[in-house]
Structures are given as structure tokens and as C-alpha cells.
Amino acid sequence: MATTVTVTGAGGQIGYALLFRIASGAMLGPDEPLRLRLLEIPQGMRAAEGAALELQDCAFPLLADIEVTDDPRVGFDGCQVGMLVGARPRGPGMERADLLAANAGIFGPQGAAIAASAASDVRVVVVGNPANTNALIAAASAAPDVPADRFTALTRLDHDRAIGQLAATLEVGAGEIDGVAIWGNHSATQFPDVSHATAAGRPVLALLAERHSGAEAAERWLDDEFVPRVARRGAEIIEVRGSSSVASAANAAIAHVRDERAGTTGRWVSAAVVSHGEYGVPDGIVCSYPVTSDGSGYRVVEGLDLDARARARFDASVAELVAEREAVQRLGVV
Numbered sequence: 001m002a003t004t005v006t007v008t009g010a011g012g013q014i015g016y017a018l019l020f021r022i023a024s025g026a027m028l029g030p031d032e033p034l035r036l037r038l039l040e041i042p043q044g045m046r047a048a049e050g051a052a053l054e055l056q057d058c059a060f061p062l063l064a065d066i067e068v069t070d071d072p073r074v075g076f077d078g079c080q081v082g083m084l085v086g087a088r089p090r091g092p093g094m095e096r097a098d099l100l101a102a103n104a105g106i107f108g109p110q111g112a113a114i115a116a117s118a119a120s121d122v123r124v125v126v127v128g129n130p131a132n133t134n135a136l137i138a139a140a141s142a143a144p145d146v147p148a149d150r151f152t153a154l155t156r157l158d159h160d161r162a163i164g165q166l167a168a169t170l171e172v173g174a175g176e177i178d179g180v181a182i183w184g185n186h187s188a189t190q191f192p193d194v195s196h197a198t199a200a201g202r203p204v205l206a207l208l209a210e211r212h213s214g215a216e217a218a219e220r221w222l223d224d225e226f227v228p229r230v231a232r233r234g235a236e237i238i239e240v241r242g243s244s245s246v247a248s249a250a251n252a253a254i255a256h257v258r259d260e261r262a263g264t265t266g267r268w269v270s271a272a273v274v275s276h277g278e279y280g281v282p283d284g285i286v287c288s289y290p291v292t293s294d295g296s297g298y299r300v301v302e303g304l305d306l307d308a309r310a311r312a313r314f315d316a317s318v319a320e321l322v323a324e325r326e327a328v329q330r331l332g333v334v
């Protein structure tokens with residue numbers, strides 16, 4: 001049986017970078033046939049249809065079927081893996097409240113469509129920004145038919161960016177780094193945390209202290225360079241490339257779904273999941289944590305020590321998530 005994957009915003013940039021890798025088997029594995037459902041709005045239909053033509057031209061052996069639609073009920077029909085990429089970008093002069101309201105108008109109906117027509121084992125990752133709160137809205141709109149913890153939001157790109165920065169600084173391979181964590185919101189307030197990280201089995205903090213002549217200098221480097229660089233990497237990419245992150249975002253979304261389904265074999269990744277109060281975060285907030293999966297869904301890595309500096313940064317990001325929730329509560333969508 002083919003697995004049904006729905007990609008929203010399939011006619012956009014990340015959609016274009018995602019679809020061919022999904023169809024090639026990079027996400028579900030080399031033995032799992034799949035069916036793609038591409039959901040767009042009317043203005044994006046031609047681009048999505050064009051992508052569908054090219055997918056056909058690739059003759060991917062695993063790709064059983066492609067459907068392009070602008071009807072969410074059709075797009076989510078039988079959906080087992082939902083990748084919600086399409087969102088309303090912030091326009092000129094748009095306030096945060098307006099942005100949240102515009103996206104509530106997308107993620108509310110999509111959550112309802114998921115409840116009405118997705119498969120009973122559906123899992124959803126929200127990529128479209130503001131990703132955490134969009135996931136919260138979609139989960140609220142899919143309740144009570146779909147359990148809230150089936151909805152996650154993407155912070156894997158932030159996680160992988162943090163690993164990339166550490167690997168370059170410590171001159172080790174990215175694959176040798178483990179134990180990185182992204183706490184909080186997928187926004188500039190996020191806290192990329194390396195205090196539990198190791199590189200080739202050695203504590204990253206000790207390695208940084210060696211490179212920066214002492215623990216204090218290493219901490220300054222983390223505060224002044226590493227954290228802002230990871231948190232603002234999206235802006236750096238726009239400045240250098242002239243366009244936002246696309247291939248790296250698609251790669252992160254694929255890794256998020258792949259690792260949730262296949263399991264992380266004990267390695268940590270980061271994902272925004274519905275909080276059950278872990279680390280004092282209010283229940284129901286979609287918050288990024290270090291997580292692992294045994295193949296049945298992401299679980300928060302619990303029991304980690306957060307020092308005062310880490311706690312303050314994490315709390316600030318959680319406060320932003322709480323404010324976003326309050327804003328959408330005022331709209332009556334959650």
C-alpha cells in the first residue's frame with residue numbers, strides 16, 4: 001500500500017525543493033511507495049501542476065500517483081504525512097497580529113480538513129511561518145478527531161544550522177556532533193543550546209573553551225556569535241543568496257519526517273511539539289525541545305539541567321509563544 005503524503009504550498013519554492021526528494025524515497029525510505037497530493041491556492045495551481053508534470057517525467061519507481069488540487073478536503077483525503085508549507089508571508093507594514101490572523105485563516109480550515117478526511121494515523125509537520133502557532137491552530141481545529149500530538153512544527157533547520165556552525169568552528173564532521181537542542185519558538189528568540197552537546201564524544205563546551213582560551217571566552221562566543229548567528233541565519237541567507245532558505249528548509253522537513261517515522265536511535269534532534277508541561281512550558285503550547293523518536297512519534301528529552309542563562313533565554317522564547325497563543329485566542333481560533 002502506498003503512503004499518502006500531502007504537501008501544501010506545493011507550487012512554491014520549498015515545495016519544489018521537497019517534492020522530487022520525497023518522490024525519490026529520501027523521506028519514507030527506498031522501499032515505500034507513495035502517493036503525492038499537492039495542495040495549493042488557485043494562484044499557485046499552475047506552478048504545482050508544472051511540478052507534477054516534471055515529477056511524471058522523472059518516472060520515479062516509488063511514485064504511484066500525483067494529484068494537484070486547491071480543495072483542502074481533496075488534498076488531505078487519506079493523508080498520512082501532512083507537510084504544511086504554504087503560508088501567508090508578512091506583507092509590508094503588516095503587524096504580527098495581522099500575520100497571525102491571516103495564517104489562522106489558512107491553518108484553521110486545513111486542520112478541519114485534516115480531521116474530516118485524513119487517515120487515522122496522520123502525522124503533520126508545519127513548516128509555514130509562524131510555524132509553532134500555525135501548528136497550534138491546525139491542531140486545535142482538528143480536535144477532537146485527531147490527537148494534538150500528531151501536529152509538530154519544524155525547528156530541525158535551526159538544529160541543523162547549529163550543528164553546521166559547531167562543525168565548522170570545531171573542524172569536525174557534522175555527523176560527529178550530537179546533543180544540540182533548539183528550545184522555544186522558530187523565531188529570533190529561539191535558544192540554540194550546546195551545553196549538552198558532544199563532538200566526537202567530547203563535550204562541546206570543553207572543546208570551545210580550548211579554542212577560545214577559557215570557559216568565559218567560550219561563553220562570550222556562544223552569546224555574541226553562535227546564538228545570534230543561528231537564530232538569524234535565515235536573514236543571512238536572504239542577504240547572501242538574495243532569496244530565503246529553500247533547499248536547506250526542504251532538507252530539514254524531510255529529515256524531520258524521516259526521523260520521526262524511522263526513529264532516531266537515541267540521537268537527539270529538535271522539533272516543536274505540543275507541550276505537556278515539560279520544563280515548565282504551559283500545556284498545549286507548540287514548543288521546540290530536544291526530542292528523540294522510537295518510530296512512534298517525537299518525545300521530549302527530559303531531565304536536562306538548564307542553567308540560569310539558558311533558562312532566561314528559553315523563558316523569553318516561551319513568553320513569545322504564549323503571547324502568540326493569546327493573540328490567536330483573541331481571534332477565537334484556538
Ligand code: NAX
Nearest residue numbers: 009011012013014039040041044086087128129154157249
Ligand atoms: P513561497 O512563497 O515560495 O511558497 C508558498 C506557497 O504556498 C505558494 O505557492 C502559495 O501559493 C502557497 N499557499 C499559500 N497559501 C496556501 C494555502 N492556504 N494552501 C495551500 N498553499 C498555499 O514560500 P517558500 O519559500 O516555499 O516558504 C514557505 C513557508 O516556509 C513560508 O511561510 C516560510 O516562512 C516558511 N519557512 C519555514 C522554515 C522553518 O524552519 N520552519 C524555514 C524556511 C521558510 O522560511
